[in-house]
Amino acid sequence: MSLAYALEKEVAISAVLRACQLTSSIFNKLVKNERLTKDDKSPVTVGDFSAQAVVSTILSNAFPDDKIVGEEDSADLRVEANSVLRDRVVELANQALISDLAHGDNVQWGIGPGKQRTMEELLYAIDKGNHDGGKSGRMWTLDPIDGTKGFLRGEQYAVCLAFLVDSKVQVGVMGCPNLPVDASMPDGPKGCLFVAVRGQGAEQRTLSNSKPTRLTIPAYKDSEINFLESVESGHSALDFNARVARILKITREPIRMDSQAKYCALARGDGGVYIRMPVGTGYREKIWDHASGSLLVEEAGGLVTDSRGNPLDFGLGRTLGENFGVIAAGKEVHSKVILAIRKAREDEEAEKSGSSKI
Ligand SMILES: Nc1ncnc2c1ncn2[C@@H]1O[C@H](COP(=O)(O)OS(=O)(=O)O)[C@@H](OP(=O)(O)O)[C@H]1O
Ligand SMILES: [Mg+2]
Numbered sequence: 001m002s003l004a005y006a007l008e009k010e011v012a013i014s015a016v017l018r019a020c021q022l023t024s025s026i027f028n029k030l031v032k033n034e035r036l037t038k039d040d041k042s043p044v045t046v047g048d049f050s051a052q053a054v055v056s057t058i059l060s061n062a063f064p065d066d067k068i069v070g071e072e073d074s075a076d077l078r079v080e081a082n083s084v085l086r087d088r089v090v091e092l093a094n095q096a097l098i099s100d101l102a103h104g105d106n107v108q109w110g111i112g113p114g115k116q117r118t119m120e121e122l123l124y125a126i127d128k129g130n131h132d133g134g135k136s137g138r139m140w141t142l143d144p145i146d147g148t149k150g151f152l153r154g155e156q157y158a159v160c161l162a163f164l165v166d167s168k169v170q171v172g173v174m175g176c177p178n179l180p181v182d183a184s185m186p187d188g189p190k191g192c193l194f195v196a197v198r199g200q201g202a203e204q205r206t207l208s209n210s211k212p213t214r215l216t217i218p219a220y221k222d223s224e225i226n227f228l229e230s231v232e233s234g235h236s237a238l239d240f241n242a243r244v245a246r247i248l249k250i251t252r253e254p255i256r257m258d259s260q261a262k263y264c265a266l267a268r269g270d271g272g273v274y275i276r277m278p279v280g281t282g283y284r285e286k287i288w289d290h291a292s293g294s295l296l297v298e299e300a301g302g303l304v305t306d307s308r309g310n311p312l313d314f315g316l317g318r319t320l321g322e323n324f325g326v327i328a329a330g331k332e333v334h335s336k337v338i339l340a341i342r343k344a345r346e347d348e349e350a351e352k353s354g355s356s357k358i
């Protein structure tokens, strides 16, 4: 008897491996005019667009009726002023789709030589990611490059794909081409694939070898914890994190890295707590920034909630709704962090009301 979601897992791995191969090769060739700035002022590159086209094409081949909630859409690519960029996306996506991946990839999920997709087909594939999300049915959520700023810096980013049924994440696959295989050897080999299936555990393998190792979050003493947090101060409240660290008497420096690589690092025992507190701008977290990572951490024995200890709800649409932050950690540490956050809030309020009386 095959395990639940075996096919979804196989297809997701194949799609993420192809997208990783594509984004790694693009990084070395990326030139200045191959990026745009979106309406929210965040960057998007040929890598984000072409990786979304590749993953969406593969998913549609295997599961034509499944919905996809993806970060990118093709509107900017359809603007005539961006025709050079658009042509590049078409070229790169086709290369990735027909390439012969040696490791861990079932060739049938690519499209094979001579079957190149047209520009319109690939733009349509990108826009399959426009689904609104919701509570019921089969659905994928995709971040073709999570941590685009990290990608552009040559630092951490992740290709993130999750499969949900009735808004519950069942499969999560993440490729981190720049993540050291062993955190204790930062200059050693890089490129990791993380895979989790609900009830079947979490595992890591390298991007070039399909032999997986199982992941379990170790039990931490407070003195051994590093917070894992964003690089970008605009994405999470780093000052507040420092306040929480002081309450917990955590003395180790935080580890800052872009993207859901933070969840991956946590799941394999590099860190101890992923803390992401809202910066107060009203930004709503997107489901594709947390779905795959949260399952990986849960399957490695941890807990992922908002900062009040409530579960994340992936059934509210494209976002997680009102933003109360995200906290991921091993179970024991997690409950301590939630209490420390409560105390940090009270302290902050008391200081504010104290200073307003002066
Ligand atoms: N204002 C604000 N607040 C919180 N989060 C935001 C905000 N703006 C963007 N984003 C999302 O953050 C994603 C990457 O953030 P990370 O924290 O993982 O990495 S980073 O160090 O901040 O770059 C990033 O993902 P990508 O766009 O896929 O790179 C965004 O979805
Ligand atoms: Mg993202």
Ligand SMILES: [Mg+2]
Pocket (backbone or CB within 6 Å): 048, 071, 143, 144, 145, 146, 147, 148
């Ligand atoms: Mg992205």
Ligand SMILES: [Mg+2]
Pocket (backbone or CB within 6 Å): 042, 043, 044, 071, 148
């Ligand atoms: Mg983005």
